[in-house]
Amino acid sequence: MTQSAEPILQVRDLKIDFSADQGILPVLRGLSYSLPKGRVLGVVGESGSGKTVHALSILRLLPPAARISGGEILYKGRNLASMGEEELRSVRGDKISMIFQDPSASLNPVLTVGEQLTETLLAHRKLSKRQARREAVALLEKVGISEAEKRLDEYPFQFSGGMCQRVMIAMALALSPDVLIADEPTTALDVTIQAQILALIKQLQRQSGMSAVFITHNLAVVSGIADDVLVLYAGLCMELAPAAQLFENPFHPYTQGLLSSLASVHKKEDVLPVITGHPPVPGQILTGCPFAPRCPHAFDKCRRECPPLFEEAARRTRCWLREGK
Ligand SMILES: Nc1ncnc2c1ncn2[C@@H]1O[C@H](COP(=O)(O)OP(=O)(O)O)[C@@H](O)[C@H]1O
Ligand SMILES: [Mg+2]
Structure with a gap:
């Protein structure tokens, strides 16, 4: 080392x-x-x-x-x-943030991906809802999710396993x-x-x-x-x-x-x-x-x-x- x-x-x-x-x-x-x-x-x-x-x-x-x-x-x-x-x-x-093996178990099935991302941002940062949403779009784009704006309003079950893991990575990185x-x-x-x-x-x-x-x-x-x-x-x-x-x-x-x-x-x-x-x-x-x-x-x-x-x-x-x- x-x-x-x-x-x-x-x-x-x-x-x-x-x-x-x-x-x-x-x-x-x-x-x-x-x-x-x-x-x-x-x-x-x-x-x-x-x-x-x-x-x-x-x-x-x-x-x-x-x-x-x-x-x-x-x-x-x-x-x-x-x-x-x-x-x-x-x-x-x-x-310090974590990502786990099973992304679908870590995402809340009754909240949209956007709600979960903005919740994380709002809980830790002084942002307006609109700013948090803009930030969430940027995060999804950063992890390679296309049509991020639209996908924010979808639920985890609408995402494949790989896409869910991308969302988890976005959440883990949300707070730098x-x-x-x-x-x-x-x-x-x-x-x-x-x-x-x-x-x-x-x-x-x-x-x-x-x-x-x-x-x-x-x-x-x-x-x-x-x-x-x-x-x-x-x-x-x-x-x-x-x-x-x-x-x-x-x-x-x-x-x-x-x-x-x-x-x-x-x-x-x-x-x-x-x-x-x-x-x-x-x-x-x-x-x-x-x-x-x-x-x-x-x-x-x-x-x-x-x-x-x-x-x-x-x-x-x-x-x-x-x-x-
Ligand atoms: N809730 C638990 N009660 C008792 N033993 C546990 C529990 N969870 C894990 N262990 C034991 O702790 C050891 C390490 O587990 P874990 O850290 O999950 O291993 P790994 O992630 O390397 O597969 C295992 O031998 C497991 O049997
Ligand atoms: Mg293990």
């Missing part, structure tokens, strides 16, 4: 637990990263690795069973993890946030639409200079969009590296496995994913590296002791193979 730029968001040793019938389940077990201004961090991990929980915690939108049990989330130096509700409200949407958190924003879309939405997010991010945390289960998705990539596994960061270096030369065997799975998909060969087995479930007693049971390079120490994150220049790798490198 480029250390020169001042971080806009800093996550430090973030821990999140769920309380469940079985007891306290740790789902995030000490996550740290730093997001400089204008950069995009890709967060990649299999389903259940803690990606969404991490995203929700940033704006303190976690479900009631979950709690932040340790660490800090610093936005321009202020700790979101301990901030009062009122101060948080001034951050949500305005400074410093940070956009996108949690699998293209996962629910067709492949061609996915590519369009990714290109749109990247273009808008570049234009506005905002920072973004881009979350996905698919490593291929972040290759064109992220400056840095964090690989999450069972609530732990396994690898964090500048994107180009990670794709060129992945250090962690898990990242290597994810990349080879991609390669085999691209080749359209009928091969199974390279990584066999499943990640541990929260609450499972873990000794050693959580990836060891699936790792082709695991040795005794891996099964006994969880490795720390080894630092090498701009890279961090949680693997005993990197010890002393």
Whole structure:
């Protein structure tokens, strides 16, 4: 990660637990990263690795069973993890905004797209209704929706999935946030639409200079969009590296496995994913590296002791193979 730029968001040793019938389940077990201004961090991990929980915690939108049990989330130096509700409200949407996987679930079906956009604008900005509507038209145009004036008066059901996601992006950008958190924003879309939405997010991010945390289960998705990539596994960061270096030369065997799975998909060969087995479930007693049971390079120490994150220049790798490198 480029250390020169001042971080806009800093996550430090973030821990999140769920309380469940079985007891306290740790789902995030000490996550740290730093997001400089204008950069995009890709967060990649299999389903259940803690990606969404991490995203929700940033704006303190976690479900009631979950709690932040340790660490800090610093936005321009202020700790979101301990901030009062009122101060948080001034951050949500305005400074940090989110887009989610399922746009149709995030839009209100009984309000027109225009009503929802202008409501967001009016709630945070001193605008007349007419100015808000003009702004809403401009926003729809910015996200590539043609005949924006007319489409403002339509309801979400009149929009396709890709168009709904464009509307969500318009809403997220309405208040010119410093940070956009996108949690699998293209996962629910067709492949061609996915590519369009990714290109749109990247273009808008570049234009506005905002920072973004881009979350996905698919490593291929972040290759064109992220400056840095964090690989999450069972609530732990396994690898964090500048994107180009990670794709060129992945250090962690898990990242290597994810990349080879991609390669085999691209080749359209009928091969199974390279990584066999499943990640541990929260609450499972873990000794050693959580990836060891699936790792082709695991040795005794891996099964006994969880490795720390080894630092090498701009890279961090949680693997005993990197010890002393
Ligand atoms: N409401 C909940 N109650 C208990 N456990 C939960 C709840 N929501 C998520 N989890 C657990 O937290 C872990 C992380 O979930 P999540 O952040 O949604 O993963 P991801 O987004 O990476 O797929 C999962 O193992 C999941 O089982
Ligand atoms: Mg998720």
